[in-house]
Amino acid sequence: MKLSTAIAFLVAAVAEGHYTFPSVANSQDWYYVRTTANFQSNGPVTNVQSEDMRCYQRTPGTGAPGTLNVTAGQSIAYNAKASISHPGPMAFYIAKVPTGQTAATFDGKGKVWSKIYQDHPKLGGTMTWPSQGARSVNVQIPKCLQDGDYLLRAEHVGLHSASSAGGAQFYISCAQITVSGGTGTYSPKNLVAIPGYLTATDPGIMINIYYPVPTSYTPPGPAVETC
Numbered sequence: 001m002k003l004s005t006a007i008a009f010l011v012a013a014v015a016e017g018h019y020t021f022p023s024v025a026n027s028q029d030w031y032y033v034r035t036t037a038n039f040q041s042n043g044p045v046t047n048v049q050s051e052d053m054r055c056y057q058r059t060p061g062t063g064a065p066g067t068l069n070v071t072a073g074q075s076i077a078y079n080a081k082a083s084i085s086h087p088g089p090m091a092f093y094i095a096k097v098p099t100g101q102t103a104a105t106f107d108g109k110g111k112v113w114s115k116i117y118q119d120h121p122k123l124g125g126t127m128t129w130p131s132q133g134a135r136s137v138n139v140q141i142p143k144c145l146q147d148g149d150y151l152l153r154a155e156h157v158g159l160h161s162a163s164s165a166g167g168a169q170f171y172i173s174c175a176q177i178t179v180s181g182g183t184g185t186y187s188p189k190n191l192v193a194i195p196g197y198l199t200a201t202d203p204g205i206m207i208n209i210y211y212p213v214p215t216s217y218t219p220p221g222p223a224v225e226t227c
């Protein structure tokens with residue numbers, strides 16, 4: 001790509017709208033997903049040390065109205081509104097709710113999050129991102145989970161203006177789920193706290209994806225856990 005073309009593409013990408021992740025499965029918006037602070041503006045989180053990185057809640061301490069029943073091993077759709085218009089990586093994290101709390105009451109603080117899904121760009125020529133333009137991304141709930149309540153966190157990072165620290169745009173929300181039918185052997189190797197799991201200069205979030213086009217990519221955050 002010529003530099004002038006790359007710049008034109010960059011300007012076009014910046015001008016596109018932001019987005020939210022307001023629902024899972026076929027539910028209404030903000031029913032199983034906690035209402036985010038950007039529910040009207042659609043704007044991103046850019047400070048990776050902010051408490052907003054966890055669930056980006058409009059009203060921290062307030063749960064969503066509903067908690068979705070999910071069978072371990074099932075894939076569920078996590079929906080974007082209007083669509084994931086920026087280029088960048090998509091990930092999902094889960095946190096088991098401690099005994100004595102519910103998915104509606106748990107605040108998600110502490111080293112309780114593990115990554116269960118991470119996509120990767122296609123390399124060669126321009127970088128191509130699997131989620132870009134998607135209105136929904138399917139995530140499989142691991143078959144090996146212990147039964148019980150969890151927070152399921154969607155994270156998409158817009159990398160269209162991420163060449164300096166603080167430029168990456170995080171689009172986040174947390175759904176409340178109750179898992180049943182799991183085999184119970186899930187033993188995550190990399191539990192992280194959110195915030196605290198990233199720094200602004202991590203190579204996966206401080207990157208110029210347009211010029212020169214990267215030939216490799218390391219997603220932000222921990223490795224994906226397997227059953």
Ligand SMILES: [Cu+2]
Nearest residue numbers: 016017018019
């Ligand atoms: Cu945007």
